Amino acid sequence: MFIRACSAVGIVIALLFCDASADEQSSTASRRAATPDLLPNIVVILADDLGWNSVGYQNKEFLTPHIDSLVASGITLNRFYVAPMCSPTRAGVLTGRYPIRFGCARAVIPPYRDFGLPTSEVTLAEMLSTLGYENRGIFGKWHLGHRRAKWHPLAQGFTHFHGHYNGAIDYFDLSRDDVRDWHVGYDALDEKGYATDLIADAAAKWIKQSAASDAPYFCYVPFNAPHSPFQAPDDAIELYGNLSEVTGRDNKHREIYKAMIGRMDEGIGRILDSVEASGESENTVVWFFSDNGGVGKLRGINKPLKGSKLTVFEGGIRVPACVRWPAKIAAGRSTEVVCGYIDILPTLVAVAGGQCANFTEKPIDGIDLTSVLEEPGSTVVSRPWFSYHGQSGPSSEHLAIIDKGWKLVVNGPQLTDVSQLRKGAHLIRLFHLEQDLNETNNLAREKPKKVNQLAEQLVDHRALQPPDAVLPYGIGQAGFVPPPLWSLDPTDPDQLVGRHETAASK
Template sequence: MKKTFITLLSICSLSLAVYAQKQDRPNIVVILADDLGYSDLGAYGSEIATPNLDRLAEEGVRFRQFYNNSICAPTRASVITGQYQHKAGVGYFSNDLGLPAYQGYINAESLTFAEVLKANGYITLTSGKWHVSGKDQSYPWQRGFDKVFPKNENGANSGAPGFGKVETDAEGYPLSAYYSTNVINAHAQQFLDEIKGESKPFFLYLAHTAPHWPLVALPEDVAKYKGKYDKGWFAVRKERFDKQKKLGILTQDAVLSVPDQDLYDWDKLSFDNRRSWAKKMEVFAAMVDRLDQSIGSLLEKLKDNGQLENTIIIFLSDNGAPAEDLVKWHGGARINEGPVGTVGSYESQSKNWSYASNTPFKAYKDYLHEGGINTPFIAWFPQKIKPNTIVQGTGHIIDLAPTLYELARAKYPKSYQGIKPHELPGKSLLPVLTGAVDTIDRPEGLFWERAGNRAARIGKWKLVSTWPSYSWELYDLDKDPTETTDVARQNHAVVSQLSQAYFKWAKQNGVVDFAQLEDKEPTSMRLFRKSKEQESTPPAFNF
């Protein structure tokens, strides 16, 4: 009897310990936007209404510097695995270019955060854009997720939910029940309802398609911004820049980056052209607005379900705002079937408005200057994060995985299903999130490569090279965060140090000279890149 009592007591004690551990470990929500520029949130300087994300920023922490991989699929590969994109197998994009580092989908050695967290007792959920599958491999339901939307191959590969026929109103605008942002969010909330009785903690990866082109929005959201962008991109950029200084996102001595030579002069455009361009930004703003509304709805669902109290929420974007002009690229002029904003239209804000979206930085998505790789980053966790904190940060998407694993007290396995996983190259962001330090210290540096564009950062120094050039630019980001002054000629030793570190990293991660891969590049991507290289003389009008 005594032995039985002791055994029961031991079992009860163990059960209570396990229960306490489950209760203590936080729920985790990672929200990824698509093509959102650095300044497109109110908390980062925008005039767009984003009260829910602004609330998370005011009650949490914002990073001034948080880096991505400059374009969609490579960024997602790193977010999901904690690996540099080449190491994960997605070095170029979601295309197979014939080498392991460029196969276009996540390899087995790069464990997803769902695989690791599920093995450590988490319920794993995802809704939205995946975009790192291929050859019937690495779909989210194959890589550790318990609940997935959209759960079909086309949806996973294209990065867009497969809705079938989209219902529209009389003018061609989508009905709210069919609008992708609403649909992605609704499935995430459905998953939260389905698990709300569970004792296990959960992990939700919510990957929105907004505000990626084509520009399509709900009419009630577009109406809020009518006339707001009639002033043009130069004026909007200046207003955002001034607001960023007031918010503390920028220092008072910060300066704007130098504008591209091929940006259109707003004042020289015809009235009809200005109105056409302003409408594009009205629709883009409406897409960001609806994204924020969906996050507000998610917060309410978490609160109503009793799931919010012990939840950390992280928000970021996959790259800077894009330079793509669909009128010139991807057959946009031929495919476009309706007014901008409506279903069937095929237009983008292009680099003119993206120049404002990426305030105060230089360049765009796909490039490795700050405008392409520096994303807004917000983390909210009232239990551990001091409210309304702005830090330098200098985080990178490879840091998300080790951060989440530390939060979850999750063990990263030495072996998984008979495979030895790659080691994690990133660092936990917890010291910055909790206010112990202002920035992540990494003397080994950070590195990038995308379609021949290359960059390295060690300390305050950043080295950049833009394909097809092999020459290096050098910037002192402490003095010149907007990359206005190339100081490579004055600092040959620094250029040598960073370039050697870059080539060492490239070798370790399977990066090859892009000249070896250029002939394997998909035609549409090659034509787009060539068009960007050739855009040097500004035309008189936008069409």
């Protein structure tokens, strides 16, 4: 196998061995196959609605040996933050930018929404494509636009897609709104099985195929699990849950949720086995995290953190996360550095030998975390960290900022001026996270100057949202009719699929 190196390394090799035969060059390259100068393979694994307290290394009630193995063999990111819901986190991961900048922060993208990740954004897959990553696959849930082909993963830098466009699909019949949503590329796929198993198996198979290439690969695995609907195979429920000893719908859902996580962990194990079998595990980056916290109705899954999905408290935005890269990251480490989803792109681009500034003039909000990952005790320059969503509309929005050990949470009408906070329409909470990471002591009344200082930054952040941002969640739902098999035509990337029927038109 030829070496997978930066262009400069390739030039040096060419000069040193210009008189050698092709066989000798290939042999030399093979002998260098484990050197740190080579570009690593990249595997990003994203869980969906996985609570802080829903992994084995945090809570032995949940059986996740393969996730736990990643923690044991890599670095745990104890202060890793994401958006409070699905689509915005995915948008931030792929762009390195706060999704509010391009209208993807207010709400998720539901089936009836004519909206997607703007094609003007430069994605991680597109950047890696120019850095030598010829194979760039995505397996699982897209959730970044599905009603026009221009928003399809294959139009956003990926070379292979296997999975579903929408969130919250049925795990067994692979449908959303009673229409099957399961695809390879642009084509509907008549494949049977449990969604989590199909995603993991497809990713593992693709890794095996891609590892045979001379080029490094990028494998992105956004599982739909353990997002609702709460569905798991009977054998998984028997192994991981205990329905016979619980009553009440939410308690039963919690047991199924455990089974969904266990089944996902099994799939992660098969993906890791495929990496190991390739012989390139040492130089493969594996980054695992959740897209937001767990849902609030399932008891204790974010404990001891306050809040849940769709809130900007810690339980909604702080998630389990770890990175394994044996060639560069010492096993068993952890860090308290504040970091998160927008940092993944600049970090992986740096790992691949590139610089974000070479791909876009737009501001990249994330930072390169390679020093944090590789150097024990390393920190980053202090920066404010923002969280936002307005899924219900401008009358009820959720904003938070973490800065220099403090956190301000503001819930209420759209915030355009700090003076609004004196009118009593907002719930205002100020926490000193360095001393109160679980947000138990509200200091807002005692520290009005600190509230105003942080609120000014929240006003500026909220003002970034463009007028053509994704609409609040419920708008446009009535009368929507999905396209057959959620079909998209790549030859007409702007064509809108699906339609809305009014009472008069039915």
